[in-house]
Amino acid sequence: MNNKMWGGRFASGPDAIMEKIGASIDFDWHLYRQDIAASKAHAEMLAKAGIIAADDAEKIAHGLDTILSEIGSGTFEFKRSLEDIHMNVESRLAELIGAAAGRLHTARSRNDQVATDFRLWMRERIDDIWGLLGDYQRALAEKALAHANTVMPGFTHLQSAQPVTFGHHLLAYVEMAARDRGRFADAQTRLNESPLGAAALAGTSFPIDRDMTAEALEFARPMANSLDAVSDRDFVMETLAAASITAIHLSRFAEEIIIWTSPLVGLVKLSDKFTTGSSIMPQKRNPDAAELVKGKTGRVIGALNAIFVVMKGLPLAYGRDMQEDKEGTIDALSTIAMCIDAMTGMVRDMEPDTARMRKAAGAGYSTATDLADWLVLTLKIPFREAHHVTGQIVAKAAETDVPLHRLPLAEMQKIEQRITNDVFEVLSVDRSVKSRVSYGGTAPKNVRAQARKWLKKLDKERE
Numbered sequence: 001m002n003n004k005m006w007g008g009r010f011a012s013g014p015d016a017i018m019e020k021i022g023a024s025i026d027f028d029w030h031l032y033r034q035d036i037a038a039s040k041a042h043a044e045m046l047a048k049a050g051i052i053a054a055d056d057a058e059k060i061a062h063g064l065d066t067i068l069s070e071i072g073s074g075t076f077e078f079k080r081s082l083e084d085i086h087m088n089v090e091s092r093l094a095e096l097i098g099a100a101a102g103r104l105h106t107a108r109s110r111n112d113q114v115a116t117d118f119r120l121w122m123r124e125r126i127d128d129i130w131g132l133l134g135d136y137q138r139a140l141a142e143k144a145l146a147h148a149n150t151v152m153p154g155f156t157h158l159q160s161a162q163p164v165t166f167g168h169h170l171l172a173y174v175e176m177a178a179r180d181r182g183r184f185a186d187a188q189t190r191l192n193e194s195p196l197g198a199a200a201l202a203g204t205s206f207p208i209d210r211d212m213t214a215e216a217l218e219f220a221r222p223m224a225n226s227l228d229a230v231s232d233r234d235f236v237m238e239t240l241a242a243a244s245i246t247a248i249h250l251s252r253f254a255e256e257i258i259i260w261t262s263p264l265v266g267l268v269k270l271s272d273k274f275t276t277g278s279s280i281m282p283q284k285r286n287p288d289a290a291e292l293v294k295g296k297t298g299r300v301i302g303a304l305n306a307i308f309v310v311m312k313g314l315p316l317a318y319g320r321d322m323q324e325d326k327e328g329t330i331d332a333l334s335t336i337a338m339c340i341d342a343m344t345g346m347v348r349d350m351e352p353d354t355a356r357m358r359k360a361a362g363a364g365y366s367t368a369t370d371l372a373d374w375l376v377l378t379l380k381i382p383f384r385e386a387h388h389v390t391g392q393i394v395a396k397a398a399e400t401d402v403p404l405h406r407l408p409l410a411e412m413q414k415i416e417q418r419i420t421n422d423v424f425e426v427l428s429v430d431r432s433v434k435s436r437v438s439y440g441g442t443a444p445k446n447v448r449a450q451a452r453k454w455l456k457k458l459d460k461e462r463e
């Protein structure tokens with residue numbers, strides 16, 4: 001059978017494999033709400049501009065509403081032979097209202113239609129993700145406030161470096177999520193222009209009002225160049241780049257959770273809700289959710305790579321290649337939403353083993369920098385020299401396998417005779433974190449202030 005939407009000049013219908021490779025309905029049905037909203041706006045504008053009759057526009061609007069509820073309730077029959085969401089909707093419209101349906105496609109093309117639908121769809125997904133990231137930040141900030149005093153080892157090279165607070169560590173992810181939200185918001189602002197009315201590529205001779213449809217669909221303005229309007233997918237790349245960076249941030253945290261919950265480390269415990277057992281080893285508590293968040297990063301970055309490759313080397317304007325913009329994107333954005341949600345749940349339920357954290361925080365001579373700083377401050381020794389002296393003291397302590405605060409003063413004085421008993425005050429992990437009061441530092445009072453600042457900000461957003 002010929003395609004009734006464009007089959008006029010064709011003697012035969014498509015080969016089965018042509019139909020299969022050409023169909024996008026299996027994934028672009030996701031755009032049905034946007035497709036119907038854009039068609040309603042278009043029909044209303046056509047009537048207002050005197051391009052179609054008012055009663056035809058009314059029939060079209062009613063028919064589209066019926067289709068919306070049919071799809072919503074699952075009674076709509078999607079047909080692969082109709083390729084995509086646009087033609088599935090229009091074909092059903094013809095069944096419902098007859099000839100008037102044929103007037104809807106005046107002064108538009110599927111090229112501006114799909115670009116419009118996809119931008120509208122993306123705009124909504126960004127709203128969802130933005131909200132989920134806010135919930136994630138709240139969970140982190142609440143936990144950070146509860147653990148502003150909880151000392152843990154801070155690492156560089158995954159080697160004990162200096163003690164930090166658990167709250168401070170969690171707040172690092174709040175900051176990352178804030179920038180992620182900023183990237184999504186920027187992408188959303190830039191994509192919020194209407195391609196509708198660009199038609200196939202050159203615009204149209206009909207006296208359409210692109211401002212009117214842009215406004216009806218809450219776009220900031222119509223896109224200024226019809227070729228650009230139908231042919232760029234930079235908004236897809238930009239949003240997927242934001243999603244990929246977010247995924248990478250989540251993935252780093254997920255890996256930390258995996259390390260922290262390993263029995264070899266044991267700094268954090270995940271709740272039963274976010275662990276799974278093994279079918280053979282009864283003792284196991286596996287951090288599967290964290291592992292999957294990490295693993296799913298591949299899908300998100302994969303979708304970004306795919307759209308890069310699809311778009312490179314595509315001449316203006318529309319090319320069918322671009323139909324490949326949707327499947328991976330739809331998957332990637334629902335994946336990132338799920339990952340954010342899973343991380344929020346894990347953060348809410350995770351509990352640090354504070355005793356183990358404290359012990360680990362002091363291990364590995366983690367307060368050596370505090371000793372060096374004390375030498376600089378109290379004895380006015382230049383930092384480089386103090387570093388060297390401290391290194392010798394650490395080596396001495398290591399010889400007898402004692403922590404710095406257990407090394408006898410006399411031993412320290414053998415290396416630097418001016419050291420006094422006061423030095424022991426800075427060698428504890430609590431003193432160490434408490435002293436890190438520089439802006440952005442790990443001191444509990446900084447952490448409390450920052451956590452409260454974030455919680456207040458997030459509360460305001462909800463108002």
Ligand code: ARG
Pocket residue numbers: 024028084110111114318320322323324
């Ligand atoms: N399904 C198509 C896509 O996603 C819609 C546009 C088709 N345009 C065309 N000229 N064949 O890109």
